[in-house]
Amino acid sequence: MVYLNYNKNNKETYRRLCLTYFKSRNLYNMGFVRYSIIKNLIRYITGIDDTNIIRYIFQSLYNEGSFKSQKIFNRIHYQFNPHDKVNNSDRGLMIFC
Numbered sequence: 001m002v003y004l005n006y007n008k009n010n011k012e013t014y015r016r017l018c019l020t021y022f023k024s025r026n027l028y029n030m031g032f033v034r035y036s037i038i039k040n041l042i043r044y045i046t047g048i049d050d051t052n053i054i055r056y057i058f059q060s061l062y063n064e065g066s067f068k069s070q071k072i073f074n075r076i077h078y079q080f081n082p083h084d085k086v087n088n089s090d091r092g093l094m095i096f097c
Contacts, residue, residue, distance in 0.1 A: 021045050032077035
């Protein structure tokens with residue numbers, strides 16, 4: 001498999017590649033996960049082992065609003081949410097009489 005060299009021209013290509021992969025895998029259904037899981041997915045998708053570049057790709061996706069963050073057990077977890085879906089599992093049952 002031939003990977004693109006990571007340079008300024010390919011930053012947008014890798015970002016779009018990751019975004020497309022996350023959408024096709026329905027990463028939203030995984031809920032809130034640690035950064036290390038997302039990092040491993042980006043490493044798998046792009047074939048890049050440099051953690052600084054992986055962090056840059058994740059940070060660009062986070063800054064554009066594709067991820068939400070939440071603090072769980074004093075750690076920050078992220079959820080892929082490109083369409084601002086509402087998590088219905090957090091809502092309680094409401095009965096009106």
